[in-house]
Amino acid sequence: MTPNDRDLLGAAERGDADAVRAAITAGANVETHDRHRRTPLLLASLGDHVAAAEALVAAGADPNAQDDRDDSAWLATGVTGSVRMMRALLPAKPDLKLTNRFGGISIIPAAERGHVEYVRALLRETDIDVDHVNRLGWTALLEAVILGDGGRAHQEIVELLLAAGADPGLPDGDGVTSLEHAERRGFTEIAGLLRAAD
Structure with missing residues (x-):
């Protein structure tokens, strides 16, 4: 160097x-x-x-x-x-298909961390794959539910992902869907969004 x-x-x-x-x-x-x-x-x-x-x-x-x-x-x-x-x-x-050490693309950690404006801009300005599955068997939608806190930011991210065509029926590696995870965690608002989209 x-x-x-x-x-x-x-x-x-x-x-x-x-x-x-x-x-x-x-x-x-x-x-x-x-x-x-x-x-x-x-x-x-x-x-x-x-x-x-x-x-x-x-x-x-x-x-x-x-x-x-x-x-x-x-x-x-x-x-x-x-x-x-x-x-x-x-x-x-x-x-946009480049993956991190977990096999995820950029939208997945953003969904997990509640970065609403980033997710909104990414969906609007790129053709990122909303249903990309990482090595854990999780999509951005699944991460928003499984690793999110159920609050307003994660609710908005779920809304954005669903509006962009994310498949609410895609299960994780154990066959558990986003809706089932939301219900288990008591995320009433997110569960409602997922039921309406299914």
């Missing part, structure tokens, strides 16, 4: 867009990575440093480069729920 590469990684992690551009101009490799294989774009995404990410995208940085935990800049947006970062990365044409 060159000194310019080290400068670029540091600037991206700090969110210093001017220093990112300066390091690139000085010859830094936009795909350089740290000891965990995190690229500058992934570091910027994890820190929600939108201006730094935009500078990296403009320089051709890859939103799909994965680190040693299978995280990428794009997948990280589903965890952070940053709509601004999601939009900053879209011009780089992220792979």
